[in-house]
Amino acid sequence: MRARDLAEPFPTVSLDDQALDAARLLAEHRLPGVLVIDGPGRPRAILPASQLVRMLVPGYVIEDPSLAAVIDEAHADRLCDELRGVRVRDCLPRDAPEPAIAAADDTAVEVAALMARTRSPLVAVVERPADRRGGSGSGGELLGVITASNLLHRLLGNT
């Protein structure tokens, strides 16, 4: 069982996509996060849904939560306006880690070890060009994503 066999399609957005479109994607598929790719399609980050929620909340409310109660329903309905014109790259925390990346030939145990080490809820699987095999970096074609729950599903088998 290799990473290429475990990889599943997963929604992606690119750095220059509109944050509002990313929010709609997450909302529609009820995803905890979305994979962010750069122009050439390399995995660059995971954008958690909670980070987009954070973008909606006025700074003064994060600092003083008691102020949240005074924002009325009409204003609440307009919170998502905060995302208008904002791009995905502007939503990523500065310290957003690179996503964990497995090579297509990695075994299930290697993927599990990578996930365990990085405490990442998902691993992106890339097919590296032959001349870069074994190398580091995130170059290569994105084949899909292995989530922790999918890996559990495959490892559990008939247990």
Place this chain on the structure above:
Amino acid sequence: MRARDLAEPFPTVSLDDQALDAARLLAEHRLPGVLVIDGPGRPRAILPASQLVRMLVPGYVIEDPSLAAVIDEAHADRLCDELRGVRVRDCLPRDAPEPAIAAADDTAVEVAALMARTRSPLVAVVERPADRRGGSGSGGELLGVITASNLLHRLLGNT
């Protein structure tokens, strides 16, 4: 729009449940995590699927990832045996934070602010007994969970 209206059913496990059953639940529903409750049904923690994956990987492999490649497929199929007899409470990291908890009457903005502050992918909603309303702590009946993506869905509305 109050937390009680936003709360949705969400799978839970209790501290004394078998870890293997928690893994099956996560795998079956393809969930990134499950809410852990204690005996009386109070939210106690979130158990991420990646943490269960971590439990499967031998310590020497986490320390030296190159060893993952030498574990053969037959052994990989037995990785989940590591969870036999292990209880959910044994899987929780010592520093696992308490889950974010909203009161049933909290507004959507209060929930968003809580999620933003705790950077939590989900918030548990509890109906607090009348005599504890406004108090802290996690007592009360669990009504359900609000995930970040569900909150985005509700806040986006027709945006």
